[in-house]
Amino acid sequence: MKLATYKDGSRDGQLVVVSRDLSTAHYANGIATRLQQVLDDWNFLSPQLEDLYTTLNHGKARHAFAFEPRQCMAPLPRAYQWADGSAYLNHVELVRKARGADMPESYFGDPLMYQGGSDDFLGPCDDAVFANLDWGVDFEAEVAVITGDVAMGTPPNEALDGVRLIMLANDWSLRNLIPNELAKGFGFFQSKPATAFSPVAVTPDELGEAWQGGRMHLALQSTWNGRKVGLCDAGPEMTFHFGQLIAHIAKTRNVRAGSIVGSGTVSNKDWAKGYSCIAEKRAIEMIEQGEPKTAFMQYGDTIRIEVKGPDGLSLFGAIDQTVCEPDSQ
Amino acid sequence: MKLATYKDGSRDGQLVVVSRDLSTAHYANGIATRLQQVLDDWNFLSPQLEDLYTTLNHGKARHAFAFEPRQCMAPLPRAYQWADGSAYLNHVELVRKARGADMPESYFGDPLMYQGGSDDFLGPCDDAVFANLDWGVDFEAEVAVITGDVAMGTPPNEALDGVRLIMLANDWSLRNLIPNELAKGFGFFQSKPATAFSPVAVTPDELGEAWQGGRMHLALQSTWNGRKVGLCDAGPEMTFHFGQLIAHIAKTRNVRAGSIVGSGTVSNKDWAKGYSCIAEKRAIEMIEQGEPKTAFMQYGDTIRIEVKGPDGLSLFGAIDQTVCEPDSQ
Numbered sequence: 001m002k003l004a005t006y007k008d009g010s011r012d013g014q015l016v017v018v019s020r021d022l023s024t025a026h027y028a029n030g031i032a033t034r035l036q037q038v039l040d041d042w043n044f045l046s047p048q049l050e051d052l053y054t055t056l057n058h059g060k061a062r063h064a065f066a067f068e069p070r071q072c073m074a075p076l077p078r079a080y081q082w083a084d085g086s087a088y089l090n091h092v093e094l095v096r097k098a099r100g101a102d103m104p105e106s107y108f109g110d111p112l113m114y115q116g117g118s119d120d121f122l123g124p125c126d127d128a129v130f131a132n133l134d135w136g137v138d139f140e141a142e143v144a145v146i147t148g149d150v151a152m153g154t155p156p157n158e159a160l161d162g163v164r165l166i167m168l169a170n171d172w173s174l175r176n177l178i179p180n181e182l183a184k185g186f187g188f189f190q191s192k193p194a195t196a197f198s199p200v201a202v203t204p205d206e207l208g209e210a211w212q213g214g215r216m217h218l219a220l221q222s223t224w225n226g227r228k229v230g231l232c233d234a235g236p237e238m239t240f241h242f243g244q245l246i247a248h249i250a251k252t253r254n255v256r257a258g259s260i261v262g263s264g265t266v267s268n269k270d271w272a273k274g275y276s277c278i279a280e281k282r283a284i285e286m287i288e289q290g291e292p293k294t295a296f297m298q299y300g301d302t303i304r305i306e307v308k309g310p311d312g313l314s315l316f317g318a319i320d321q322t323v324c325e326p327d328s329q
Numbered sequence: 330m331k332l333a334t335y336k337d338g339s340r341d342g343q344l345v346v347v348s349r350d351l352s353t354a355h356y357a358n359g360i361a362t363r364l365q366q367v368l369d370d371w372n373f374l375s376p377q378l379e380d381l382y383t384t385l386n387h388g389k390a391r392h393a394f395a396f397e398p399r400q401c402m403a404p405l406p407r408a409y410q411w412a413d414g415s416a417y418l419n420h421v422e423l424v425r426k427a428r429g430a431d432m433p434e435s436y437f438g439d440p441l442m443y444q445g446g447s448d449d450f451l452g453p454c455d456d457a458v459f460a461n462l463d464w465g466v467d468f469e470a471e472v473a474v475i476t477g478d479v480a481m482g483t484p485p486n487e488a489l490d491g492v493r494l495i496m497l498a499n500d501w502s503l504r505n506l507i508p509n510e511l512a513k514g515f516g517f518f519q520s521k522p523a524t525a526f527s528p529v530a531v532t533p534d535e536l537g538e539a540w541q542g543g544r545m546h547l548a549l550q551s552t553w554n555g556r557k558v559g560l561c562d563a564g565p566e567m568t569f570h571f572g573q574l575i576a577h578i579a580k581t582r583n584v585r586a587g588s589i590v591g592s593g594t595v596s597n598k599d600w601a602k603g604y605s606c607i608a609e610k611r612a613i614e615m616i617e618q619g620e621p622k623t624a625f626m627q628y629g630d631t632i633r634i635e636v637k638g639p640d641g642l643s644l645f646g647a648i649d650q651t652v653c654e655p656d657s658q
Contacts, residue, residue: 009586011369040340042430044620078585080407080448084513106513114515115444117578119409135581136576153460153655174581184435186415186443187516193581250445252464252503255342256448314653326482 001026001046001053002006003165004317005073007123011037013073017052022317025067026056035076035201039257042148042164046203049078059244069317074121075167075201076146076258082118082195083201083249084142084171084262085111087240087321091267091280098283098292111240111248113187118260122196124317130193136175137297137323141222141276141305143234143263144169145242146201152257159250160214161245161246166207168198168220169262170305170319175279175296195262198305199317206315214241216307217317220266222276223304224297229281230268230274234307297323330375330382330527332357332365332494333646334402336452340403341365346381347529351646353649354396355385356527364405364530366518368586371477371493375532387578398646403450404496404530405475405587411447411524412578413442413471413500413591416569420609427621429610439575440569443517445500447589451525453646456653457501459522465504466626466652470551470605470634472563472592473498474571475530475591479584488579489543495536497527497549498591499648504608504625526589527634530645535644543570549595552606552633553626559597559603560612571604626652 002020005013006027015028015035031048032038038045055061085090092112093103102162124130130137143166150162177191204211210218217235221228239249242261249255275281282292297303306318331349334342337372340349344357344364360377361367366400367374382392415421421441422432451457459466472495482557506520521611533540546564550557569577571590595605604610611621637649 079411080409081446083518084445091430095335104513106509110513112513115446115516115518115580117410117412117444118447119588130479154457158526177581180435182514184433184439184441185511185516186441187514189412189442189444190577190581194583248519252459252506253446256451259448287641311638 001050001202002206003035003049003075003156004200005075005077006071007073011077017049018134019056020206021313022067022200024056024064026051026052026061026064036258039164046102065237068194069199070125072125072199073123074197075165076260077121078295079118079121079260080256081259082116083113083259084116084264084284085113085240085245086264087111087238087245088264088267089239090237090269091265094267094283098286104261106240111245112176113248114144114192116192116195120192120194120319121191123310124196125201126196126321128196128321129324129326130174130206131326133298134319137175138173138278139222139297139303140173140265141220141230142169142171142265143216144197145261147246147255147259147261148257150246150250150251152250152254153234154250156241156247159246160241162246162255163204163242165210166204166216167200167201168305168307168316168319170196170303170321171198171262173277173279177229196319196321197315210310214243218307218309219274220234221306221308223273225301228274230276232268232273232276234263234266236267238263274324299323299325330379330531331535332364332404333529334377334404334406335400336402340406342406346378346385347396348385350642351396351529353393355390355393357381358655364536365587366478368493369473371586379530391512394523398528399454402452403526404494405589405644406450408447408450408587408589410587410588411445411591412588413444413445414442414494414569414574415593416440416574417593417596418568418569418608419566419598420594423596423609423612424657427615437568442574442577443521445521445524449523450651451523453525453528453648457648457650458653458655459503462627464506467502467504468551468626468632468634469500469502469594470549470559471498471500471594472545472549474590476584476588477586479575479579481579481581481583483579485572485576488575489570491575492533492571494530494625495540495545496530497634497645497648499525499632499650500591501525502573502606502608515518517545525648525650526650531645539639543572547636549567549605550635550637551603554630557603558632561597561602561604561605563592563595566597567592596608604644605613628652628654
């Protein structure tokens, strides 16, 4: 099943069911108006949405309309939790290597994770507004899941059952604000502005065999200003799977329905596969050439993030954003 | 106006208006069912609640009932943001001094702040459940505000106008998990389990002259196992006021209605005023006696956090929690 949230002027938007090929959509009227509502009462509401999804896929839904990703908010326009891991250790290793730092042994046993702001997400095609380019504007292409309730102390294999929906994220990062912020010791804050998510969130069965062991075994495409810069395999090199990431959150507290958990920047050891954030490209340049050559993003730059299924069709729709000045809106 | 959320078996509870003296309450039926709903549409809904509040205070509300803090969830049982500052620099200085570290100059110009989990708050009298006492269970008595919408880039003096409600927080901390977590560089995560809030949240006018310059000029009482351990003045020593804390969040992103912003542990230079968290008591012992003497909390320990107004009445009701084992529930 594929779900999206249409802009309607309200804070939470309007829930729509989207056809498998992303061509048509249908309001979930009479079942639920908001996605959080469905997550709060998943066992009762999701089968009804599945029925509508089947009808829609058969071309028999009465009030279907053409699906338009630009009308989408984030599937959850605001959420009660956004916890982002850094599960592709190659990314961490690369960035650290560029500044001459080793990988602490503890990084291999315990996921790195930060708590992000979740009160104001961006839709997949919303402009990304930054007041100052000196902040070092960068995209980060990630996989993310939305969970149901997961009780405190749940182990990783069971926590994985808490995955309700899968989507893509663009975890915008302000690279030049990071060093000072991390030096203060409390983690990211201003360096992590509003995150954007893909047009649709999908149930794990939509990925078929590509959803295995809590990982999405498909390539994540990143296209910067029309040039494909990343085609990174999101599967085998994800050191910690989503069940492990959720269990990490649940160690000392309950995780409640509608929590969003991110994978961190998708990254492969094979540099030929490209990159899912500019910081990584710059780290490679630093290692190979002694200094970074690629600049961070400029006003007017575009970033497109997408995943194609084995059938060549877009699974989640594309995140497709433009970097903008505050005045330009 | 004073607002609370009553337990009704649902995730968001039921909004009630509470009388000024905390003796009676009235469901906000016909106006709003949930506090988030009021924050989403403050200008339209809050005057209606104020009317009910006036009627209730005059003893003329038709279906008033005795107010029972034990029936309360947190005013916002789940929120879209919980951002906690560390605005009393005396606390930071003390904890650092105990481990022989100086105060970095940057701490005086820019607030320390971490993003907390906000999907599962505790009610004021809910048990605080921890699987392992070796984690170093500690309370943290704080002041917190709930905001309306504050646009990206809003300066501190204007951001202060975004304060809708004021309440108290017990920001439970697992002290022995903190060193490893901060060493990893991404900030707190497992070391900050579910936070509890006071029975009622109040509009700033309820504080009268005690609400000045974005600070609450009243004493915060902390009573541990029936013994008053802290009577700390929350006003003059708050280095960064709430407008500055909100503006810190809003520097690179919008702050949306229903965001909760915390002051950090209230702390005074005068040690005779006691402490608002055990870590501070231990830091003082470390400085004076070379080692900490006071142990962290045990199962069965209670902590009560409260503020009395100039008239001697409890302003927010009391946070009154017991530390419990998981099985004991």
